[in-house]
Amino acid sequence: MHKIAPWTFPANSGKRTERADRLKKLPDDLFHEALNYLRVSGFRVTKPREVIVRAAISFTGPFHAEDLLARARQNDRLISLATVYRTLPMLLDSRLIRDVELNREHRYYEVNREQSPASFHIVCADCHEVVQVRDDCITLRERFLANSLGFKPLKLTVRVEAACLDLLERGSCSRKTALHHASKAKA
Numbered sequence: 386m387h388k389i390a391p392w393t394f395p396a397n398s399g400k401r402t403e404r405a406d407r408l409k410k411l412p413d414d415l416f417h418e419a420l421n422y423l424r425v426s427g428f429r430v431t432k433p434r435e436v437i438v439r440a441a442i443s444f445t446g447p448f449h450a451e452d453l454l455a456r457a458r459q460n461d462r463l464i465s466l467a468t469v470y471r472t473l474p475m476l477l478d479s480r481l482i483r484d485v486e487l488n489r490e491h492r493y494y495e496v497n498r499e500q501s502p503a504s505f506h507i508v509c510a511d512c513h514e515v516v517q518v519r520d521d522c523i524t525l526r527e528r529f530l531a532n533s534l535g536f537k538p539l540k541l542t543v544r545v546e547a548a549c550l551d552l553l554e555r556g557s558c559s560r561k562t563a564l565h566h567a568s569k570a571k572a
Contacts, residue, residue, distance in 0.1 A: 422479035449491040
């Protein structure tokens with residue numbers, strides 16, 4: 386039987402939370418690790434790539450290439466979408482970001498702050514809000530299953546598409562209403 390890292394077994398929730406907080410990397414650490422990966426891998430560390438890495442790290446939720454371009458252009462108006470698309474595979478290889486499967490229209494990414502191969506999301510079928518979920522039980526189960534079969538998990542993606550219970554039971558959803566008001570305010 387292959388060994389599973391001891392911190393994957395939550396002894397009690399307090400200790401597990403402390404461990405998870407310690408595993409999260411700070412933005413500057415992520416930035417320097419990504420740049421170091423580029424150098425070691427033989428890529429030039431250019432100003433546009435630095436701006437794109439900083440922009441990627443600034444996201445707290447899932448984003449797609451156009452989101453990354455808009456965020457990067459806040460610091461450098463000359464960055465092109467082509468540069469973003471050329472940089473994304475490098476960031477994926479460095480494990481700074483990871484793919485998340487949210488819909489078929491765009492390819493989404495998220496910052497891999499915990500340096501974990503797992504991502505879990507619930508996507509509301511009504512308002513399309515994406516909720517990121519942390520669940521140690523799913524991670525524990527997938528690691529145990531992979532290890533018991535002689536594998537080390539590299540990536541785990543769970544995407545649950547769900548209907549809003551408030552909308553089904555009460556006929557209204559506060560998230561959908563808030564989203565509707567936000568879109569009206571932008572117009």
